[in-house]
Amino acid sequence: MRTRYALFLPGPAALLALVFATRLAMSPLKHYDLFFHLAGGRFILEHGFTRVDPFSLTGTSGWVPHEWGFGVLCVLLARWLGAGGPALFIAALVAANILLLWKALGRAASGHRGLLTLAALGGVLLVQAPTWPAERPFHVGHLLFTVAVLCVQSWRAGNSRVLWAFPLLGVAWANLHGSWPLGPALLGAAAVGQALEVPGPESRRRSLHAFAFAVAAYLAAGLGPDGPAIYLYPLHHSVLESTQTIVEWRPLDLDLGWSWAYLALAGAALFTVGRAPSRSVTCLLPAVVLGIAALKVQRHAPYAAVLLALALLEHAARTTAGASSAGAWRLWKQVDDALDGWASRSRGALWPTLVLAALTAIHAAHPTPMEQGVKRTWIPLDALAALRRLPPGRVLNPFALGGSISYFAGPDYKVFIDSRNDPFPLAIHDDYTRLTWGQPGWADALERYDPDYLVWKVENPGHILLDKLRARGGWREQLRDGEYVLWVRERPGATARP
Template sequence: MVTLYAAVWMVFGWANGQRRLADSSFLWHLRTGHWILEHGIPRSDIYSFTAPGTSWVAQSWLAEVCYALLDTAGGPVALRLFGAAVGLAIAALSFRLALRLSNDRLAAALLPASGLIAAGLVWSERPLLLGVLALLVLVWVVDVPESPAGRRPHLVIPVVMWLWVNVHGSFALGFGFLALHLAGRWLDGAPPWRDRERALARAGLLAGAVCLVNPYGPALLWFPVALLMRGDVLAAIIEWKSPDLRTPQGMMFALFLATVLVVLARARRRPSRRDVLVLVSFLLLALWAQRNIAAAPVVALPIVSRLAGRDAPRPDARRRPHWVPLALVLAFAVFWTADRLPRPAFGHDVTDYPVAAMRAVERNGLLGRRLLTTDVWAGYTIHEYWPRQRVFIDDRYDMYPRQLIHDYLRLLGGEPSWRSTLDRYRVEVVVWPREHAFAQILSGDLRWKLVYADAAAVVYTRIGATAG
């Protein structure tokens, strides 16, 4: 039965990780990886015409290099298989963690469900997924001290944190988790200068020192702080807003919260101060910003597993493997993979991106002009047309000047200042979602001419900036 449950979770992770490469951020991450292989680590912006030369910390440089190497070796199929492998590892490690700490195969099968499904809805091919895996490994080190990784914190924690620092800015959650654990254990009577906690504290300090060895030095470690200092910008970004409980992700997160509350209410023993401190902190982070929904269930899993667990493993009356259901689960994984992998990887045949509109831009001799499009569509533009075409802005909100970001947000809102904004940045071409309010505004302005339209996008040019 344990093998069957493990197989189900592994198939879930495998299938969820091999989704279509439709994330706009991933597209410029991939392009950056190829740039690094050819030219080295970027130090300033290379993609926009509005902020050229602006200092840029490519905080996911190591993940980007991995993406580029995979793309060179096997194309989109290799990228999707890599995502599938990471998803499989997350699901398998989560199940094994719950099983080990709960001593109950049924609890191990059910407890990760709502949390991992809620987190899985924000999984994508972006480096955040690698950050989730790194956090899970760190949780194993801290919460399962008798595991192979847990017995070697001085080795595992510095390696994991160095990799995490160089693949995604969420590494701050790792250092935060370690600090919360040590503070909580101190409240429980185990100060950080004794025994196991001393080893973890030393490993954390060593990790901090090792992580300074990176292409950007202290600037890379400062990245999360610098990003959070842009609260006015983050407030307008969906993934930094509180979860909407009316969405599928919000509903699953609410179910995860309910599961945690039920476990706490029915637990035969009280949670430790450490567990309360860690759990509450990460739940508040998830309620503050929905991007943290990917991390909160990982940290909560060992806590609820211990509280809901048994003192001894549940007896299994049937020791023989469940071959028939196991074969069905594995067959599903094979058929799912065989069906999904041949499909277009980047979604260029659907309305995710302005594929036909950008072809019209090129056909009309407008490629290379000062082009305005959305931050989402800019990722596609960078991947497909850079360096021939630079963008107005993309979703690197950590890099772009605040004034430019706010100007763009005002364009999104269709505010009356749109005309002066386009004049100030000398925009010549606009590729915009057809049904968006700003596209409707341009349709009524005599200084802009419609040169292309389809069901997804419209292309406008400034009068006097047509084909050259």
């Protein structure tokens, strides 16, 4: 009877997945980056791949759609389910990641899913939580990293056949999100750690075998439209001067609450590892390397948090196994055992699956148009609709809004810049800074681009450019849409140019 009803009993992770999946699936689309992925995915489906940036005249570094798979999937889902498609996709990725994280953490804890395991899951989710409201492909990266963790755990347990998953993982991951090198790096570091931790020819043979598959997974990433160029792309992107201005590429910011959650998780892991009677180099090597990297580049923190949680639980299990239970707190043990019993009896992934399936059916029957499923306080849809009714031309726009213009107005309206970042040489980023803050040379930057339209934010610092253009004249306000305005350049006897 217990086995029969286990499928209907939601466990702790299933309840979390149910709550977050429901909320994310029903949220309006809002993140700016989603729309340049949608614009890129639509362009690829209609025209194929091109190295020439189709959305701007300033993106002279070339278009590198390394996350093209995410954009194409979102476009196909939007065509089927309307605005609910991308939202459901993100909700499914987050829910699946929570469920698989719970499985990986349970394995690290030697099968005991008690209070410490739940706390470790909570710590990881706190670090990852700021990413949830954003409809971006790093959700794919989080999920595939967890899949890679599960595969490494299976390999450590003696299953060598699971290594064949890594080349396939490398191909899929590299065409969906830029975090793909973490998969081969995780397996390679675990292989080196195994060789150092377990002496003997058999251990060295298994480690060499796993390292070869890590190399194969890395090389498999080249089986995509970018070809071998993708091997150096992560390094090239990370050293761009313009990349250093992006928040997620900066060092860990202690003004952000989740950063303290990451440091608490790291401190707990360090304390537990220090108390353990023995230590696993196989577990610790990737955790230490990525954990330190996250201090330098906070983008890595959601992945490093997973490895820190695994190190904490694996070494806590070793400590518990060698300790006497006489000194254990009775209340803690009772609650801990009850939670473990609940988790062991439940197979509750059914509930988030059913909720997402029901929402998918609803959206399939009644798709919500994209314009109706977008958070209008973030995206000035009325201004973009008015822009689309004007002749094609050049648009001077804020960094974050470029993708929205490319998607809702179309690629014929060439944006000055957008948050893809890497297609634009440093000179364009410098010109954008001059225009935004009215720095010396702003007028020259304006004339070099010679825009036909201006879609700009009126709030600080947006008013700086608007005030300067009012003083110069030659522009008229076409529409005001919340915090944004659409201005048209007055060209006597001329029309906008492509």
